[in-house]
Amino acid sequence: MSGNRKNHRANQSRTIKVDYLARVEGEGALYVRVRNGQLQDVKLKIFEPPRFFEALLRGRRFTEAPDITARICGICPIAYLNCSIHAMEDACGVKINGPIRELRRLIYCGEWIESHVLHVAMLHAPDFLGYDDAIRMAKDHTEIVQAALRLKKVGNEIVRVVGGREIHPVNMRVGGFYRAPRKFELTALAEDLKWARDTAIELIRWTAGLSFPDLERDYEFVTLRHAEEYPLNEGRLVSNKGLDIPVSDFYSTFVEEQVQHSHALHSTVRNRGTYLVGPLARYSLNFDHLTPLAQETALSVGLDKVCRNPFQSIIVRSVETLYACEEALRIIEAYEEPDRPYVEIAPQAGRGYGCTEAPRGTLFHTYRIDEQGIILDARIVPPTAQNQKTIEADLREFVPKHLDLSTDELTWKCEQAVRNYDPCISCATHFLKLELDRE
Numbered sequence: 001m002s003g004n005r006k007n008h009r010a011n012q013s014r015t016i017k018v019d020y021l022a023r024v025e026g027e028g029a030l031y032v033r034v035r036n037g038q039l040q041d042v043k044l045k046i047f048e049p050p051r052f053f054e055a056l057l058r059g060r061r062f063t064e065a066p067d068i069t070a071r072i073c074g075i076c077p078i079a080y081l082n083c084s085i086h087a088m089e090d091a092c093g094v095k096i097n098g099p100i101r102e103l104r105r106l107i108y109c110g111e112w113i114e115s116h117v118l119h120v121a122m123l124h125a126p127d128f129l130g131y132d133d134a135i136r137m138a139k140d141h142t143e144i145v146q147a148a149l150r151l152k153k154v155g156n157e158i159v160r161v162v163g164g165r166e167i168h169p170v171n172m173r174v175g176g177f178y179r180a181p182r183k184f185e186l187t188a189l190a191e192d193l194k195w196a197r198d199t200a201i202e203l204i205r206w207t208a209g210l211s212f213p214d215l216e217r218d219y220e221f222v223t224l225r226h227a228e229e230y231p232l233n234e235g236r237l238v239s240n241k242g243l244d245i246p247v248s249d250f251y252s253t254f255v256e257e258q259v260q261h262s263h264a265l266h267s268t269v270r271n272r273g274t275y276l277v278g279p280l281a282r283y284s285l286n287f288d289h290l291t292p293l294a295q296e297t298a299l300s301v302g303l304d305k306v307c308r309n310p311f312q313s314i315i316v317r318s319v320e321t322l323y324a325c326e327e328a329l330r331i332i333e334a335y336e337e338p339d340r341p342y343v344e345i346a347p348q349a350g351r352g353y354g355c356t357e358a359p360r361g362t363l364f365h366t367y368r369i370d371e372q373g374i375i376l377d378a379r380i381v382p383p384t385a386q387n388q389k390t391i392e393a394d395l396r397e398f399v400p401k402h403l404d405l406s407t408d409e410l411t412w413k414c415e416q417a418v419r420n421y422d423p424c425i426s427c428a429t430h431f432l433k434l435e436l437d438r439e
Helices: 053-057 062-070 077-091 098-129 134-140 142-163 183-187 190-208 247-253 279-289 292-300 310-334 383-402 407-419
Strands: 015-018 029-035 038-045 222-225 236-239 254-257 266-269 350-358 361-369 375-381 434-438
Touching: 029 383, 029 407, 038 383, 053 062, 053 375, 062 077, 062 361, 062 375, 077 098, 077 350, 077 361, 098 134, 098 142, 098 190, 098 310, 098 407, 134 142, 142 183, 142 190, 142 310, 183 310, 190 292, 190 310, 222 279, 222 350, 222 361, 236 247, 247 254, 247 350, 247 361, 266 383, 279 292, 279 310, 279 361, 292 310, 310 407, 361 383, 383 407
Parallel strands: 029 434
Antiparallel strands: 015 434, 029 038, 222 236, 254 266, 350 361, 361 375
């Protein structure tokens, strides 16, 4: 971090401007106002113009939605593909099981591995170690960066083999896949995945050794919960404060509101307030569905079964990386090639709902189609939009504890707090510019 760090009185007038917050996906701004040593206001501004994907979908065939929505995010296209596919199948009254369902979990594991490792080692770890970026960090931590790059490549390779290519895969469709991978193609991934499993354990131990600010928040965790497995593609929406609903009740339970300072909508639980989606929520409400090895490793490094410190999300992402490696190995070992790679689906008039767990949190899609399969209405709620109000709440609690820091240090801490969420700001509607107004 550039600039001299000096102590400043909490009530000193100063303004912090960060034109571009590095190491997040997208563009936005953060405004913090302090008066006489008291925090007055925090606003996370997402100012990128909306990209109107929902409008672009209207009038399209229901089979086109997955490939269109995947372009919302180049980091986690699998989340959008799977969510859109599930929603369309729901609208047509079709439920997919067997090898096709398992392949969907497998390709999602690939995305979790590559996305989590990218964030943990390249985007977030520099904050804890005092580096501006992973390039500078790599000079002093060469082994961890090299291991992370190889680990990320293992995730990318899963996506390529199952999806046809690493970025914006072309092999997924409503009803299944255009082509099912052969058994030997998946088996060829096993040795690298075993290495990745062992490396993920080391990544957990390494991240647990970082120093974390003292911040415990009483979140309402919201996540998918499945009766038998750690959630990826299916389940009910649950929370630690009594929520337990089918995915179809999303809009009767959650409220999206436009706020003046952001082009992204703010989400709340109806009549209740902010909530948190993402790794902390998944981990805390689904710990019992992690593999025994993932559970044991998490507890061995000092994580509780419930984690409420947003800065420790870097450890939780590493735990989920280990889980994804183990789940991928399980699927590959049990895989039997399907007779057909997809199920033929005839459109019917109706509304369908899809909800999956993107690396950053719960993603929701709903579509209404007519009897010819033409999309009449589309609504998409990404994780970052749901978390935006909670990010502001974190900062409101975090900033007052650190007003005695220098301008450089406080800027750094605020950026780090936002990067706890690994935000896909462009998905929410893009980048953080911090302006701290002190008087």
